[in-house]
Amino acid sequence: MAKRLIGAVSSIALAGLVLGGCGTTPASGSGGNGSSNSSSGGGSSNTITVAYQQFGKPPYFNEEWLQQSAKAFEKDHPGVTVKLEPIEASENDFYTKIDLMMKSASTAPDVVTEDTFLINADGSAGYLQPLNDDVNNWSDWSQFSDAMKSGSTSNDGTIYGVPYSTDTRGLYYDVNIFKKAGLPVPWNPKNWNDVINAAKAIKAKVPGVIPFYCQVGKATGEATTMQTFEMLLYGTNDTLYDTKTNKWIVQSPGFLDSLKFIQTIYSQNLGPSLSTVLNAQAGNTEVQELMPKQQIGIAIDGNWLPGNWLSNGASPWPDGTKDYQLTAMPTENGQAPGYTSMSGGWALSISKLSKNQKLAWEFIQTACNKQNMEWYDINQGNLTPRNDIASDSKYQNAPGQFFKEATSFTKFTHFRPANSQYPSVSTQIQTAVESVATGASTPEQAMQQYTNNVQRIVGAGNTETK
Amino acid sequence: MGNASVDVVSQPSKSKSKRGFRAGHTGWRAALFMLPSWVLLLVFFFVPILLTFYFAFTNLSLTGASSAATQFVGFRNFASMFADPTFRISVLKTIIFLIFSAVIGQQVLGLLLAILMNERNRVFRSVIGVLVLAGWVTPEIVVAFIFFAFFSNNGTFDMILGWFHIKAIAWLYTFPMVSVVVANIWHGTAFSMLVYQAALGDVPKEILESAEIDGAGRFQRLFRVTLPVIKGSIATNMVLITLQTLGLFTLIYSLTGGGPGNKTETLPIYMYQQAFSDYQLGYGTAISLILLVIGIIASFVYMRMLKIEM
Numbered sequence: 001m002a003k004r005l006i007g008a009v010s011s012i013a014l015a016g017l018v019l020g021g022c023g024t025t026p027a028s029g030s031g032g033n034g035s036s037n038s039s040s041g042g043g044s045s046n047t048i049t050v051a052y053q054q055f056g057k058p059p060y061f062n063e064e065w066l067q068q069s070a071k072a073f074e075k076d077h078p079g080v081t082v083k084l085e086p087i088e089a090s091e092n093d094f095y096t097k098i099d100l101m102m103k104s105a106s107t108a109p110d111v112v113t114e115d116t117f118l119i120n121a122d123g124s125a126g127y128l129q130p131l132n133d134d135v136n137n138w139s140d141w142s143q144f145s146d147a148m149k150s151g152s153t154s155n156d157g158t159i160y161g162v163p164y165s166t167d168t169r170g171l172y173y174d175v176n177i178f179k180k181a182g183l184p185v186p187w188n189p190k191n192w193n194d195v196i197n198a199a200k201a202i203k204a205k206v207p208g209v210i211p212f213y214c215q216v217g218k219a220t221g222e223a224t225t226m227q228t229f230e231m232l233l234y235g236t237n238d239t240l241y242d243t244k245t246n247k248w249i250v251q252s253p254g255f256l257d258s259l260k261f262i263q264t265i266y267s268q269n270l271g272p273s274l275s276t277v278l279n280a281q282a283g284n285t286e287v288q289e290l291m292p293k294q295q296i297g298i299a300i301d302g303n304w305l306p307g308n309w310l311s312n313g314a315s316p317w318p319d320g321t322k323d324y325q326l327t328a329m330p331t332e333n334g335q336a337p338g339y340t341s342m343s344g345g346w347a348l349s350i351s352k353l354s355k356n357q358k359l360a361w362e363f364i365q366t367a368c369n370k371q372n373m374e375w376y377d378i379n380q381g382n383l384t385p386r387n388d389i390a391s392d393s394k395y396q397n398a399p400g401q402f403f404k405e406a407t408s409f410t411k412f413t414h415f416r417p418a419n420s421q422y423p424s425v426s427t428q429i430q431t432a433v434e435s436v437a438t439g440a441s442t443p444e445q446a447m448q449q450y451t452n453n454v455q456r457i458v459g460a461g462n463t464e465t466k
Numbered sequence: 467m468g469n470a471s472v473d474v475v476s477q478p479s480k481s482k483s484k485r486g487f488r489a490g491h492t493g494w495r496a497a498l499f500m501l502p503s504w505v506l507l508l509v510f511f512f513v514p515i516l517l518t519f520y521f522a523f524t525n526l527s528l529t530g531a532s533s534a535a536t537q538f539v540g541f542r543n544f545a546s547m548f549a550d551p552t553f554r555i556s557v558l559k560t561i562i563f564l565i566f567s568a569v570i571g572q573q574v575l576g577l578l579l580a581i582l583m584n585e586r587n588r589v590f591r592s593v594i595g596v597l598v599l600a601g602w603v604t605p606e607i608v609v610a611f612i613f614f615a616f617f618s619n620n621g622t623f624d625m626i627l628g629w630f631h632i633k634a635i636a637w638l639y640t641f642p643m644v645s646v647v648v649a650n651i652w653h654g655t656a657f658s659m660l661v662y663q664a665a666l667g668d669v670p671k672e673i674l675e676s677a678e679i680d681g682a683g684r685f686q687r688l689f690r691v692t693l694p695v696i697k698g699s700i701a702t703n704m705v706l707i708t709l710q711t712l713g714l715f716t717l718i719y720s721l722t723g724g725g726p727g728n729k730t731e732t733l734p735i736y737m738y739q740q741a742f743s744d745y746q747l748g749y750g751t752a753i754s755l756i757l758l759v760i761g762i763i764a765s766f767v768y769m770r771m772l773k774i775e776m
Contacts, residue, residue: 096742099528118529121745125533218743219723275619275636278726420530427744431552440727449551456546457746 051109148385161347165382216437232258241417259443303406307381543752571651576658602656610720665699
């Protein structure tokens, strides 16, 4: 009987280990998750692989841009092949997958598109190749704006990527809905109350539309952090990170007020239904379905949004930029400088484990030259990091875009903390925002929860309270 | 999924060593033949498991400085886990999910179906059998898609309700836990049914007949005769479906992603979020160890409750 007991216990224990082991194999099997493309990693010296995100409905302008660049590059480099490797994943999953791919030499792409918020973290994780020497010998580098250069440069001055797009954020409002609601057009809110009151007026007078739209789900990832929470927080007197003490500000009046703003929107039914907004497709639903049907009164979103409505966009809508206008996001109480915005962007980086670093760097030069980058920025609707493109009339007068307004926001825009722990902290913000929006926590509880989680991740000594 | 094969692996290894002493020469030769499989097990099974234990005590991260320079942090992961209310919520959600979908749903429904099928005619058997087995043979991700189409906003279920003039409800957001529980019951009941069908076949007809002659009713026969006879199968089934349900990830993740909020965030989802969305691999690994402990404890509790002699 005792032997049978041992047998049973050991088989239960082993079964349990399988269970435990199953869940964690990716942690030990480095890069195992990124092996969907077995040929990736560029074993041959004449092929370079370029990994980028692909999500939602086509067209994929980033893919077209890389294809054009690849064609030009292959022409200049006979015998060299550029292999594009689209990663079909939502933003969060893309970051995870790219990190897993770069962990292993057998899956690491040569060139990779990096969101600038992750670039510091991936640089200090040892995934990215420093490019200081390369850019210093590149004449085009002087054309890049300093603000954007700093976005792909770590605290210690290491440059990890060449920025190819940047952005600002503001409030889109529907002119027709505003008129029906008896609100002024053009609209120029001076503080948060103006925004909330406008949303309330829309709710009262224009039934059937969503008064105020902002991303609040964990599924929409960085959009929830940056477009919703940080657009609020950086309009208060507080920020996320104290650059003087190098500490994370985990509790502050501004943090609480930002969460309270979100609570107001969702508890008073001024926002979209949770089933609309709590999934990874929420951004596409907003821009490609709800806005063309003019079902959103006000939306916080980025300057690239009208790119969707171009004739070659995902959801062509010639009148889009007539029906919706872009205005600056006001600060909480209208305090100086009156408005706020957030900027980020994307860069092309080279994987540290790439075996073709020289070719990879040459490819980046081609993709980021004036002609190719201008094509991308105009079509995608992104702000350009290159000064020569910014002053080009073709770019300035691109139809169906808000380049002029969006560029004017750079006067008061903010950048996310250039700290390698930012990506982990960002996900805690998403958790806090979602739990407040769903009513699972009060703003106070969510901020306390955020405090605990951030202290665990960065260490309590690296946090402070204002 | 690997449970059955592990069971098979552990048994011969035990008897092998016994025979090894007795049969001497032959035993060594047998051991030599076993060697490749042991090496494979060691490399692909035990090393990852040991690594799992190790990573649970580090600050291993997917990105950032701690990814390049991982440090041993002792019990810090576990300390912060127990201080984390979302972890406690996850444990609670896991237990709720386990009780309703595995213990009550699959177990009871599976037994009920097996009893019904044992008594009904062949047509009934094949019709019900096919219907139930359909859930079992459908891959988890497909089950998730089916139920997503069924429960999503204005999905099939809302459409059916619409015929009766019942207003559409966003099921996955209004009743997320009920939705995932129903999906898992649909997916897993066939396994329990098959186990009990086999077990019921082992219940001696004579005993049941004599019980009937002694005047025992249907329920008395079920509770006094059938269930005590098959209690070994009940325990085995409990253990297997518990372990399977504890580790269930794809179905919940695809249906609700653990949300809304953390309403369906069971431990595997919480673990995934921490490891791959929040980049905290070490912390995620620590959670997986807790999952393992819960699995072992649950297995022992069943054995005890059913007074199984081992």
